[in-house]
Amino acid sequence: MPSVMLKKNAEGKLVFYVPKKDLEEVAETVEFDTPEKWGGEVLLSDGSKYYFEPIDGQPDFPVTLRAKRIDSGE
Amino acid sequence: MAALTKEETEALIQEVLEIYPEQARKDRAKHLAVNDQSLEKSNKCITSNRKSQPGVMTIRGCAYAGSKGVVWGPIKDMIHISHGPVGCGQYSRAGRRNYYVGTTGINTFGTMNFTSDFTEKDIVFGGDKKLAKIMTEIEQLFPLNKGISIQSECPIGLIGDDIEAVAKKANKEIGKPVVPVRCEGFRGVSQSLGHHIANDAIRDWVLENRDGDESFPTTPYDVAVIGDYNIGGDAWASRTLLEEMGLRVVAQWSGDGTIAEMEKTPKVKLNLIHCYRSMNYIARHMEEKYKIPWIEYNFFGPTKIAESLRKIAALFDETIQAGAEKVIAKYQAEYDAVIAKYKPRLQGKRVMLYVGGLRPRHVIGAYEDLGMEVVGTGYEFGHNDDYDRTIKEMGNATLIYDDVTGYEFEEFVKRVQPDLIGSGIKEKYIFQKMGIPFRQMHSWDYSGPYHGYDGFAIFARDMDMTLNNPCWKQVKVPWKTDDTSKVAVAAGA
Numbered sequence A: 001m002p003s004v005m006l007k008k009n010a011e012g013k014l015v016f017y018v019p020k021k022d023l024e025e026v027a028e029t030v031e032f033d034t035p036e037k038w039g040g041e042v043l044l045s046d047g048s049k050y051y052f053e054p055i056d057g058q059p060d061f062p063v064t065l066r067a068k069r070i071d072s073g074e
Numbered sequence B: 001m002a003a004l005t006k007e008e009t010e011a012l013i014q015e016v017l018e019i020y021p022e023q024a025r026k027d028r029a030k031h032l033a034v035n036d037q038s039l040e041k042s043n044k045c046i047t048s049n050r051k052s053q054p055g056v057m058t059i060r061g062c063a064y065a066g067s068k069g070v071v072w073g074p075i076k077d078m079i080h081i082s083h084g085p086v087g088c089g090q091y092s093r094a095g096r097r098n099y100y101v102g103t104t105g106i107n108t109f110g111t112m113n114f115t116s117d118f119t120e121k122d123i124v125f126g127g128d129k130k131l132a133k134i135m136t137e138i139e140q141l142f143p144l145n146k147g148i149s150i151q152s153e154c155p156i157g158l159i160g161d162d163i164e165a166v167a168k169k170a171n172k173e174i175g176k177p178v179v180p181v182r183c184e185g186f187r188g189v190s191q192s193l194g195h196h197i198a199n200d201a202i203r204d205w206v207l208e209n210r211d212g213d214e215s216f217p218t219t220p221y222d223v224a225v226i227g228d229y230n231i232g233g234d235a236w237a238s239r240t241l242l243e244e245m246g247l248r249v250v251a252q253w254s255g256d257g258t259i260a261e262m263e264k265t266p267k268v269k270l271n272l273i274h275c276y277r278s279m280n281y282i283a284r285h286m287e288e289k290y291k292i293p294w295i296e297y298n299f300f301g302p303t304k305i306a307e308s309l310r311k312i313a314a315l316f317d318e319t320i321q322a323g324a325e326k327v328i329a330k331y332q333a334e335y336d337a338v339i340a341k342y343k344p345r346l347q348g349k350r351v352m353l354y355v356g357g358l359r360p361r362h363v364i365g366a367y368e369d370l371g372m373e374v375v376g377t378g379y380e381f382g383h384n385d386d387y388d389r390t391i392k393e394m395g396n397a398t399l400i401y402d403d404v405t406g407y408e409f410e411e412f413v414k415r416v417q418p419d420l421i422g423s424g425i426k427e428k429y430i431f432q433k434m435g436i437p438f439r440q441m442h443s444w445d446y447s448g449p450y451h452g453y454d455g456f457a458i459f460a461r462d463m464d465m466t467l468n469n470p471c472w473k474q475v476k477v478p479w480k481t482d483d484t485s486k487v488a489v490a491a492g493a
Helices: B006-017 B024-029 B063-073 B086-091 B120-125 B128-141 B154-159 B161-174 B191-205 B233-243 B259-267 B276-290 B304-313 B318-346 B364-369 B385-390 B406-416 B425-433 B454-465 B483-492
Strands: A003-008 A014-018 A024-034 A038-044 A049-056 A063-066 A068-071 B032-034 B079-083 B148-152 B178-181 B222-228 B246-255 B270-273 B294-296 B350-353 B373-377 B399-401 B418-424 B438-440
Touching: A003 B276, A014 A038, A014 A068, A024 B385, A049 A063, B006 B024, B006 B032, B006 B399, B006 B406, B063 B079, B063 B086, B063 B148, B063 B178, B063 B191, B063 B276, B079 B086, B079 B128, B128 B148, B128 B161, B148 B154, B161 B178, B178 B191, B191 B276, B191 B454, B222 B233, B222 B259, B222 B276, B233 B246, B233 B304, B233 B318, B233 B454, B246 B259, B259 B276, B270 B276, B276 B294, B276 B385, B304 B318, B304 B364, B304 B454, B318 B454, B350 B406, B364 B373, B364 B454, B373 B406, B385 B399, B399 B406, B406 B425, B418 B425, B425 B438, B438 B454
Parallel strands: B079 B148, B148 B178, B222 B246, B222 B270, B270 B294, B350 B373, B350 B418, B373 B399, B418 B438
Antiparallel strands: A003 A014, A003 A063, A014 A024, A024 A038, A038 A049, A049 A068, B032 B399
16 A cells, blocks of 8 residues: 555646655556546556545645555566 | 677676675676666666665765755754764764855854764663753854754664654754754665655654745745755855846755755745755655645756756746746857867766766766766666666666675776766775776865856866876886886886
8 A cells, every 4th residue: 555646747647656666657547537536546657557546526636645556567 | 998888788797796696696686787778667677775785895875974964964054963972973074065155153053063972871871861951052052053953873763762852842942943853874775765864854843834924025936946965066056047047046955055945945936856866755745735846957067957947947937938048148158168178188088977866867968068978877875766867868788887886886997997987985096096087976076066057167177187187197007007108218217
């Protein structure tokens, strides 16, 4: 359950940062990414997958959230 | 000598690794790599931020060095107590050349050493009382200090002193910020964790001091310079450029900085990060809490400076963008002259670097502006995000080494035969005795500043002065000189 710092980059894409692992990746897809609902499975550009509990409405980026790691992509 | 090919570099790494016992070889192999620009992520080729192997000679520092020496030390109007035995503070005192303006001992304390000078008695009975007493004494002797930080040395964590409680009590008594920093040297694998701990201490004890206080008048052009430690005057050379393009520099973290500047930083519009490694933590925190964006910039060498000025200006309106162009144009004649003078003398020379923080990648541009080539680089305490940023800066098939050991570095140098090495004081005399020109790149070999356009002129002069110094022709021992020079000597005598 890593703490993940999320922010939007200049292109509006989601940037994923895990401080403990020095992991800085752009998210390719986010399962739910609408104004009403956000979260679910997030696929990073290195192939790893994380899961966020879906929440109502968009989070106020940048923000730190807890994520569950599903797939390391290796 | 021609550049090594990828295969040759790989073979060199294997050759160097051969001497190690199997376990150590396996571990060290992960820290040495051949650069491949096609890679996006460094974790495919290099491992970093791991514990050094016992028995090898590492060049790293400790968490206390990262906190007291790097992040907190330069804050000039605070008194930083090296809490523990006397040595840690005394032997690192004033070594980093963080310049500042002020009267030392009156309103600034940068080059002084304050220590609680632990003895056996304090280890046995605890040092909290002593610490409280020291802070009262400091208040009496140096009433113009603006705050105190307590930089823990190893024994504090080992004996379990409660410096936080002492700090809170002292804070009430003297009415100034008193910051306990848990940067005991044994924490983590290098000074890098010390930076992080120091950043966290700033976050917890300093940053929110002025939240809700709107008395500080802001402008849309407020920025903070973060991660510039004013070594030899670096931050000043950077600051002038930013101010000339129309920005207002509210705070300098932490070279020539003050605690008041740090407290005002949450009010700025943009954080400019020079040393990413040591201060990205606080920038990320401010981004989340105060929604202040941050960008990295690089003020080494005209190419990178122009690039950075434009990148910074792009985040502001047209006046700043015009200001950036004006600054670049204003200094063009100056840096063109520097390049015209030194490039012919330095063209094609090859450099190997091994430093810490931001320099292994940031100075590459400055060398390239002078026609030089960086053929090997490495970080003492970098993390993988540093290497991510380095891969693109370095040429293909160049060497990258993480936490290089004394033996590896020497062997690499013997084979690669660079014309110049830039590393620290511990490496300096070894390589000079090997007859290779050397610059101490931690504190600019007692020169500087190297940032900004002004700094570039000094940088170019220093590199030329070192590389083309006639003394290098004299260091070869007589029995190794070739026959032709022997004849010349005989004729001369």
